[in-house]
Amino acid sequence: MKKKRIKKLFGDDFPKLMRFNLFLVASMICLGISAQNNSTLITIKKNQISIEEAFSAIKSQGKVFVMYQSKIIDKNVRMDLNLEKVSLEKALNVICSRTGLRYEIKDKYVLVTKASSSKGHRRSNDITGMVADESGEPLPGATVMVVGRQVGTISDEDGRYSINANSGETLRFSYIGMNNVEKRIGNEEIINVAFKSQSHLLQEVEVVSNGYQNLPKDRITGSFSTVSSSELKKVPTPNVIQRLEGKVPGMKITLYAGDKTFDYNNTLKSLVSTTRTVGATDYNIGIRGVNTVNGEQFPLIVVDGVITEMDLSNFNPDDIDNITVLKDAAAASIWGVRAANGVIVITTKKGKNASKPSISFSASWMTQGKPDLGYLKGLSSAQMLDYEKELVNSNYLYSVDPDSYYDAQYYFPEGSRLAMQLKSGSITQTQYDSRVAELSAIDNRSQIMDYFYQRASSQQYNLSVSGGGASSSYYYSASYSKENPYTKRDSGERLTLNLSNTWKLFDWATLTTNFKGSFFTYYNNGTTLSMLYPRGRILMPYEQIADENGNGISYDRLDPGWTSTLSPAFKDWKYNYLQEQSLQNNKQNSDNYIGNITLNVPIYDGLASNTTFALEKSYVKSAIYYDPNSYYIRDMLNYYTYPTAATNSLGIKQGGALDKSNSTENNYTFREQLNYNNVFKGIHRINALAGIEFRETNMGLGAYTLFGYNPQTGLTDTQLNYSYNPSYSYVAGYSENDYTTFNGGGYPSQADKRRRFLSYYANASYTLMDKYYASASVRYDDYNNFGVSRKYRATPLYSFGTKWNISRESFMKSVSWVNNLALRLTYGINGNLSLSTYPFTKISIATNYTTNEPSASIVSVANPQLKWEKTYTTNIGLDFFLFNEKLSGGIDYYYKRSRDLLYDFPFSASMLGNIAQTLTRNAAAIDSHGIDTHLNVVAYRDKDWDANVGFQFSYNTNKVKANAFFKESNYANYYSYYPDGIGLLEGYSTDRLFVYRNAGLDENGLTQIYDENGEIVKSTTTNLTSLKILKNAGHKIPPYFGSLDFNVRYKQFSLSSFATYQFGSVFLKPTLNYYITSMYRNAYFDMSGDIAQRWRKAGDEATTYVPKISSSMYSLNRYKYSDINVLKGDYIRLKQISLSYDLDKALLSKLHVASAQLTFTVYNLGLLWKANKEGFDPDYTSGYSSYNLPPEKSYMFSLNINF
Template sequence: MKQILLSCTIILCFLRLHAQVNIKGTVLDAGTGQPIEGAMVQSRSGSIAAVTTVTGSFEIRLPSLQDSLLVQHGSYSPRWVSVAGSSNGVLPPVLLQAAYNQLEEVPVSTGLQLLSKERATGSFDKISASRLNEQVGSNILARLEGVASGLYADNKTNAASGSLSIRGLSSINGPRVPLIILDNFPYEGDINNINPNDVESISILKDAAAASIWGTRAGNGVIVITTKKGRLNQALNISVNNNISFTRSPDLFYDKKINSSDFIDVELFLYEQGFYNSNISSTARPVLSPVVEILVRRDNGSISPAMANNYIDAYRSKDSRNDWNKYLYNTGVNRQHALTLNAGTDKMSWNASVGLDDNKDNLGAGFKRITGKTDQRFLIGKRLQLSAGLMYSTIHSTAGRPGYGGIQPASGDLPPYVMLADEAGRPLPVMRTYSQGYLDTAGAGKLLNWNYYPLTDYKNVDNSIRQQELLATAGLKYDFTKALGIELGLQHQEASSDATQLYNAQSFAARDLVNGFSSIDYSTGAVTYLIPRGGIRNDAHTRTKSYNIRGQLNFNKRFGQQQLNAIAGYDVRQIKSNGHSATTYGYNAGNLSYAPVDFSRQYPHFITGANTLINDGVGFSDKTNRFLSFFGNAAYTLQSRYTFSLSGRRDASNLFGVNTNNKWSPLWSAGTAWEISREKFFRMPWMDFLKARVTYGKSGNADPSRSAYTTIQYLTPNAFTFLPTARIDQFANPSLKWEQVSMMNIGLDFKAFKDRLSGSIEHYRKKAINLIGIAEVDYTAVSTSTLNKNSAQMKGSGWDIVLNSENTKGAFSWRTNLLWSINSDKITRYFIPTKDGYFFVGDGNSINPVIGRPVYSLYSYRWAGLDPATGDPRGYLGDTLSTNYNALTSDGTQLSDLVYHGRSLPKQFGSIGNTFSYRGLSITARVAYKFGYYFRNPGLRYSQLFNNGRAPASFAERWQKPGDELGTHVPSLTYPADYNRDLFYAFSEVLVEKGDHIRLQYISLSYNLPARVLPRKSIRGINCYVSIKNIGILWRANKSGTDPDYPVGSILPGRNTALGFTVNF
């Protein structure tokens, strides 16, 4: 009997071991066909689990083919899948239906805690990695444009995060940058240090209930970046992502400038008028244009009039932009490689990644970034959890070739006919600092070549920046009970930036400076070089260290139909930065030698004879900012229907004045939410989910560049006495405090028609007080009549609307996402030193502090057309036609006499994205729009044309004879130029147009290869993708053909196309 039982036991064990099978599969969105990353796949018992990769693939080992799998994700309805139907261990694609009715279960991060939508009263937007990856690029924040409601990106600025605003402006003169939170701590570094491939999701905190927990830094909204982490009970997953993108050269002809022939006609006219005589005879030898140089040579008999005319006529057909396109601009190429590994057991999880970006822009400027990141989590017993993370980044940026508009002679812009190379492609000298006619003979050939060759000079300049950043985090979490726990967190950040600008001995900068401080003994022919021959090296170094320590109590408990979630803690943070700079002369990069220079003496300049000090380039800086904060947040939920929240934070800092730090005035918020669809009286069968939210609270905005104390800036010694000099940088302001922003938010979340339609509608109103603005002070106490103090106020309001629709289901699906934001603001308090009209007219790119109007408002002089007899622009003094430009542009025109057009920032903006999917193929197209604003076209100013060589193409449309006024508004040419006449026309209403437009922002296409075609069993999934952005405008309201995001005078970027693939093992 024992033998029989033993035999049966052995057979059963063998059968059990033999029955264990590996099951592979892919989890896809049933509506879009897109892979779902982060879905949990569990066995029936729950003891065996796996998590899907970025391509939606998973692999799990089960004891039997009779088992079944539970597949679930926070954004989708869960699904049970039988593994009996697998073919060779490969399941058919598992399709999950998007569960908009479960939107409340998707957690969002505030940076201090995870909140479920079920109990959230505040306004949040969460952007998943899949949405972020619809675009390709090295900057994570650049991917946010058009994919989050209430988030506006101003393309007219170049800053990575400075161009972003959340729900409009909350400050006038203070910082406007949203607070960046990276893995639960404020991020003080360069956003370019963050590899987008490491990002799991981004949460945007928009109202006071969501953001006020961050206190005096949350007034502009908060962007919370959460990076990828390993998960418990997860098999090893390896993901490789590679892509390459190509950026076409920009359209240089978009910038419509005066053509060469017209420009030459103006130069001929000015020459005959004697306009250039003072420059021609000046002992300073100022730079002259090639045409003027020819005219000088003609008049001194060096060349004949016929030859001069031939030379000049040859220039008329030239356009320097052709040479820029031919020799300097190329297709930009960016390469991005990323490797991610993660795994986990029941006691620990880990994630590790490395990334490499190797970019070359259209001008050959380089951007090389290497990133490394690792995170670990350890479970010790049932109550203790330890975590640690390390992120490292190194960036090497190098300058490229000079761009169009980047070469500016001392006289202003380059004439449009100045070419960079001759017909044979040989580099030509280009006007830079001094007259070419003088340089040809300066020093009787004994000086260094004084010509500037743009096509070769950049090769003699090494302009580079090396950045490094190390970010270390450590955390401890201990649960005293199931409800009560404590968290301790530490973050240490070190960053360095080393900028080097090296002009070697052959560079124009070095040759120009050496020649300028040379002297020649013509009797002997000896040359004395006061600045040693060789290279010039400029160095600037900065170091930043920051520490952040946080202690936090967490309480989460359910009492029957009641639930209480609360946190309380403290935060201590210090940011210390210092820097220094210096200049070295006679530098030799080969042997690292240099030559000493006497910086204390003044030397005569070779051309002007003026005594000048040699710049030593020495500078030092040191800054320390400290913050101490206490915070708390609590949310109480009753019957899963009613939620009440309350939060508060108190900040103190060495930035604030004593009067502020001594006051206990915390920033706070309160909110409530009501899930109406759970009520018994709710009788709307087509409405599946309905929730109302109301919040009110206060957050702040602190400017680290301002101090409550008198600060002094020490300068270089006086040039004559050699004694130390200094100036007062800021006067004492003991009442300096943070700017305070109060916001009320009313929101409605809904889902209808069985998940086919969902979204949210929110209305907000905000009031900002204690804003930094100009204030009058007693000028007998300080050396100025005004100071920047907490004296200004503004209001704002708006709507954020999000609509998601599932238009078709099945094998072919079509989904739509609409984002629509409306925002308005107005100044309610601001000191204005004058009411004269000239103070308020402008191009709309700077603040316009008119009470009752938007911060960025556009005003113009009233336009009365051109004088039919003279072509002079006419305006109004009162109700009277006038050409008295002195009066029109001064106190003769008051603010009340100006034309108010409206905002120069869009009042309405958003996007609409459509995703079409068929099985593994998916294509997304997103169209962005901006409405309700104005911009100013550049106006012809004859004073700029004469003095700086700067004029738009509208010069060809100028008034020239009676009757022309019927078809043009460009004034006639007058000599000498009337500066006030130019100002009046340039800021008149006739040049203003509506900025409304619609553009195709990007198209993204992806394809998941079917499991049956994968080359190896070890490969879980392959996803191939193509992304195209900067596609172009579909419609614009203006008739000038201007792209309002890139005003005339800027360069229109080229289209970007990226191709890539992701492989998961």
């Protein structure tokens, strides 16, 4: 059963792929084991071999690092060696004795120096050695200084160093995050140093990646935050998004779906959307607020140095080594026009050289309670029946004689029909009361929960193998995840693969390859709460899903008095919720691949070439099958059939309908880059790079519909009637204006989009005495979708940054409580673009149904002056470690000016007719500023106890500085009844909430408001032309937000808790959207419980604000968008509590297990405090076409084992 499911999920090629991957893994493990078993046996049989060749052979066979200065090697010396399976020491003795060299072995490092003719006192010599951490791993970039002299150097990528110093002098070794080490020079020529870390709780990785280069974090002038793998591990969910929440200052992650991680509501990309579509209704990520309106709003995602177009759900969180978030211009400007919204740089795990195979396995299981429908605060059955009776008695609903389809649509729920029958005298008051009493006793919420909802659950399994030899390393992993959200018959499965290899070529070049694959299968067959959305026909609270025997109940959608007169050719026109759920057959497969290869070649003295090629491919196939018995097929066949026809007029005799859509994405990146790193005179350090990058993205979409489709045979009914015959709709009683031509799938759609980027970039940083830092970056981007003129198509972006490490000044030596103190200042420009705006005329091509000839229409006119959006950012920051690093953190203040933002420019209707009224142009400007702060406090620490608290605080707000073409007068139509439609306004924030000042109800039950002078304005005054009629209620997006993290350890037990908070925002209370208006031909039923509080009679205006039933949108909307419905969005949310236990290592060693940990987690514990008293969660509020339910508590159990 399991094999069938996997094959069904990933296709026939899956066994081949797995065999290939298993072969690679097994081969590398065997190679590693073999190397371990033979690491001390050396065989060199070669005549006239050079010294360097001999050392290279020892390095590869002995799995050791052989270190020496090239100047001590005589390149003219040749020797004959006949060594067979000798020890490492013997091989070195033979070589060194013949060449005048000497060696020293320490662990896996061999230090080779010139043999000294005298062992007596020396005055000056070259000191060589190795710099490593506590575990023996070499530390590149460590500083080695001669105390008292401006002489110094840095360790290379293998941790090696060489420095000229005198006997009796002292060497000072320093490395970020480590305690300084001082060594006095005696007669030795080799000095090795092993650092000890300053803090076991140092959460930031010491080397930071911006995607183009790796730098020690103390040399970076820009603003960034790094999340380590140990931090990500604390939240055992299958998607990295949940693991990142609250971990980065300035980054706001909002989760809209609490029952899923990667099984999104929308998993399809769009060719025309201005921003992302995949997962857009499930989560959002914002870094330092809003920088655009119509441009791309999501941060740029970079994985292992290459931009990816894939959603974050494609990446297994357990494969991630660290995530760096670049926030200001100095940190992110290297990425150019796509960096204005911040950059998320993901670095995945790699193997380590000269290490045994390491195997890690982890598993997690989650279960979650059902959601609470009571949160929606809807009408009860009795309240709905009372509401329907008033609609009938007020003549908003009335019965009609159904002699056509048009009239038959006016078939109302039972409560409305009962009220009509009572009003017409068809039934007595007693009969009415009796039936209403029966219906009032029904509450179908329990059946909705039983038949359509379930406890959400998920499971994840991860397996990884890593290791390496003397000149290679590898990391292989595979993971499987499955989740079942709240809605029954919905589910998602994901398989990820990761293959990473690094090889040392010819003892000088490095080749790195990465392959990542993610494979999804989604089943979207659930029944959502859309059945309750406000509309003409909803599931009433007294309408049951099934009878007492569990059989689904069918409901008429059209008046049975008319449908009973139709010919036998017509299908049953009733709707059965249970049947529809059982007939759903929607499936989507998504296969995604990323492959990249990087070659690093040293050229000369710190100069190296770095060449990268990356390929990214995605294939998405979606199939929606409509069963012949589904309401969709029955309704379609009936709609297009003549009332007295013997067979359906479309000619479909059997089968259903199949909607197929396919999308492909092919993205390429090629980069050639030169890196330069060097130190001069021990105090001048230069890191620089320059390169050229070409990137191309290609996306294609195709869709078609097959009618009369048989899923068993894969064939369609070929006898379809595609003829254009308008008499169908007229004779059948359909309105000619409403006639819809049937398209039998004969015209499949196809769309493609190609984008090309060409970039030139450079970055340089300078360090003086490890105290003063300066950086500069420039990038020149060219983009094909911005037309022919390079004036608008290409743009330069740049940044500058400085940093001062105050704590390394001599005047700070006496300030013992300051361990590290650094000040940063940066300025630069980032860019942004829109994926759906073009400088050329955009047309739509179709086929004219009348002439059957090709036709085209203009969608938007040309805009040759289209150019990049730009954001100018100034950032000042302070980083500190105080009181023996018991208090550490940082604070950043930033000011951003976003210019040339894309916004709508109003066009004359005479110019464009009915095609469009606006043109998108670079017309707006926004200024924003904010603060990011993070603190870490080590409260207590000893052998058995650890306790620390982490705190993050962020503030951001903005203001529209210019909107060239839309002023207050352009929005006058919205002032009267729909303030939510008002766009950007100069002088206001982008997220302001405009509302009316509520003045209660008048004597007729209609809403009144106050104008700016405090005068009452009635709903009968429909023409309000001044913005002053509205009140700015505050921010929709919280300007203040952050998190609180508490961790305590006692021996092998660890307890942690995590909370998030937000302050300063407001939101509109969910309330009724519509009564019934002249805009609708049918009743517009709404489930809002506020309807029960409506005005009913004179005098009610003293006790309620809810207006009476009326067709006036002015009265209803001025109530809906009024200040009495504005609620505060402040809250403190307890996200997680976890308890972990590390199993005893003495016991594990007997089982050949290195470590094992068990963790129990409670997730989504709910709001500890909220400002509003109405019971609404500000993150989960309902709107016109969406009902969002807060997530219930999740219970997780996870296991991590390392071998």
